[in-house]
Amino acid sequence: MTELLIKGANLVTGGDDHENALPAGGQDILIKDGRYADPADASAEATVIDADGLTALPGLIDLHTHLREPGREDAETVESGTRAAARGGFAAVLAMANTNPVTDTAEAAAHIRTLGEKAGFAQVFPIGAVSKGLAGEELAELGLMARIGVRMFSDDGNCVSDSRLMRRALEYVRAFDGVIAQHSQDPRLAGRDACCHEGEISGRLGLAGWPSAAEATVIARDAELAKLTNSRLHVCHVSTAESVDVLAWAKKRGIKITAEVTPHHLLLTTAEVQGYDPTYKVNPPLRPDEDVAALRAALADGTIDAVATDHAPHARHDKEHAFADAAFGMLGLETALGVVIETMLNTGALDWDTLVQRTSIAPGRIAGLGSDLGMRPAYGQTAQLTVIDPQRRNPVDAAESFSLSRNNPWHGRELPDPVMITIADGRISYQRQ
Numbered sequence: 072m073t074e075l076l077i078k079g080a081n082l083v084t085g086g087d088d089h090e091n092a093l094p095a096g097g098q099d100i101l102i103k104d105g106r107y108a109d110p111a112d113a114s115a116e117a118t119v120i121d122a123d124g125l126t127a128l129p130g131l132i133d134l135h136t137h138l139r140e141p142g143r144e145d146a147e148t149v150e151s152g153t154r155a156a157a158r159g160g161f162a163a164v165l166a167m168a169n170t171n172p173v174t175d176t177a178e179a180a181a182h183i184r185t186l187g188e189k190a191g192f193a194q195v196f197p198i199g200a201v202s203k204g205l206a207g208e209e210l211a212e213l214g215l216m217a218r219i220g221v222r223m224f225s226d227d228g229n230c231v232s233d234s235r236l237m238r239r240a241l242e243y244v245r246a247f248d249g250v251i252a253q254h255s256q257d258p259r260l261a262g263r264d265a266c267c268h269e270g271e272i273s274g275r276l277g278l279a280g281w282p283s284a285a286e287a288t289v290i291a292r293d294a295e296l297a298k299l300t301n302s303r304l305h306v307c308h309v310s311t312a313e314s315v316d317v318l319a320w321a322k323k324r325g326i327k328i329t330a331e332v333t334p335h336h337l338l339l340t341t342a343e344v345q346g347y348d349p350t351y352k353v354n355p356p357l358r359p360d361e362d363v364a365a366l367r368a369a370l371a372d373g374t375i376d377a378v379a380t381d382h383a384p385h386a387r388h389d390k391e392h393a394f395a396d397a398a399f400g401m402l403g404l405e406t407a408l409g410v411v412i413e414t415m416l417n418t419g420a421l422d423w424d425t426l427v428q429r430t431s432i433a434p435g436r437i438a439g440l441g442s443d444l445g446m447r448p449a450y451g452q453t454a455q456l457t458v459i460d461p462q463r464r465n466p467v468d469a470a471e472s473f474s475l476s477r478n479n480p481w482h483g484r485e486l487p488d489p490v491m492i493t494i495a496d497g498r499i500s501y502q503r504q
């Protein structure tokens with residue numbers, strides 16, 4: 072029997088009260104053998120944590136993490152990535168399929184889940200590839216992956232650009248309430264050498280860019296396919312105001328569409344690219360101020376359902392090149408909550424309950440986790456909890472990251488640094504020293 076008594080935390084629940092729910096607000100939280108229990112039953116043996124002045128949130132869930140194992144263990148492993156996730160307050164992560172080999176079979180997916188269990192820092196839910204080898208030609212073994220519990224499928228890194236393949240994938244996953252997560256970017260509109268947002272700055276810097284239309288047009292097409300198939304579509308890393316308009320239009324029509332935004336698209340802009348620092352090279356690219364404002368408004372009003380990190384670690388020798396030749400992607404797990412607090416809470420755009428909706432409840436629902444994750448904490452449930460000090464701030468130091476990679480766009484910037492304790496699957500997975 073292990074007992075953990077968190078004393079005096081202010082619990083934010085994200086709403087939806089129900090019979091067994093822990094009450095919102097200040098209280099002692101007892102976790103007995105990994106499950107929430109009545110604090111009145113705490114024994115003298117309980118380990119006590121003083122959480123006076125701290126806030127507790129249902130454990131964060133990241134819909135979009137690149138863990139790089141198997142294949143690029145020099146950039147990240149399941150262990151290093153989930154350790155970073157725990158430090159960021161995440162109790163669970165969805166692991167993208169663009170590994171090497173690609174996660175396009177049930178065996179490959181099961182292997183990644185097992186690696187997550189062995190590491191023990193955060194629950195790892197593998198995302199299955201939509202197409203074999205992410206080649207965009209033949210459907211992967213969606214049914215076999217579904218049989219071992221995979222509910223989310225994505226060719227992320229690549230867009231499923233063939234309309235017929237996308238239609239068939241959506242039709243296929245409907246049977247088990249699965250979801251296709253799309254990297255919405257028309258490869259025919261984004262040239263091979265495209266590396267930033269197409270606009271005034273790309274012209275001045277002499278870099279090839281993507282027009283916003285490359286994103287919005289794919290979202291519009293996929294929304295029609297989701298309607299046609301009556302199936303669930305999730306849009307990865309939405310980055311433009313035009314895309315937000317398309318999402319609002321699709322939602323108004325009752326289409327089963329959800330969307331995520333990354334922390335970096337909520338704060339960084341095209342202006343960062345002017346120093347040609349490849350740390351800021353990411354896909355989709357950083358966009359102008361107007362897009363950032365539209366993304367914040369959409370996350371506040373629910374047009375965008377969730378925050379997802381798109382944590383994309385890269386080894387030095389893949390990132391340290393001329394801007395046009397460097398790999399796409401940036402780290403995100405450890406700083407995500409700080410950026411969301413800075414951009415959405417500290418600006419008054421979101422309240423705490425809605426923040427919990429966007430970082431835990433909605434991600435759990437979208438991914439179809441169907442476990443104790445992404446729920447309002449309740450007695451008897453396995454504890455998934457993030458205890459934070461919302462006032463704590465610090466300059467980010469890339470060298471201190473638990474990630475194996477150093478492509479950290481926040482290095483040197485002062486941000487909220489709130490996470491004190493993460494409890495994943497009933498156990499402490501991170502505790503600030």
Ligand SMILES: NC(=O)N[C@@H](CC(=O)O)C(=O)O
Nearest residue numbers: 137227228353354383399400
């Ligand atoms: N976001 C990125 O810039 N890169 C991702 C792929 C992706 O999310 O599209 C990666 O795997 O490195």
Ligand SMILES: [Zn+2]
Nearest residue numbers: 227228254307
């Ligand atoms: Zn992507």
Ligand SMILES: [Zn+2]
Nearest residue numbers: 167227228381
């Ligand atoms: Zn990604």
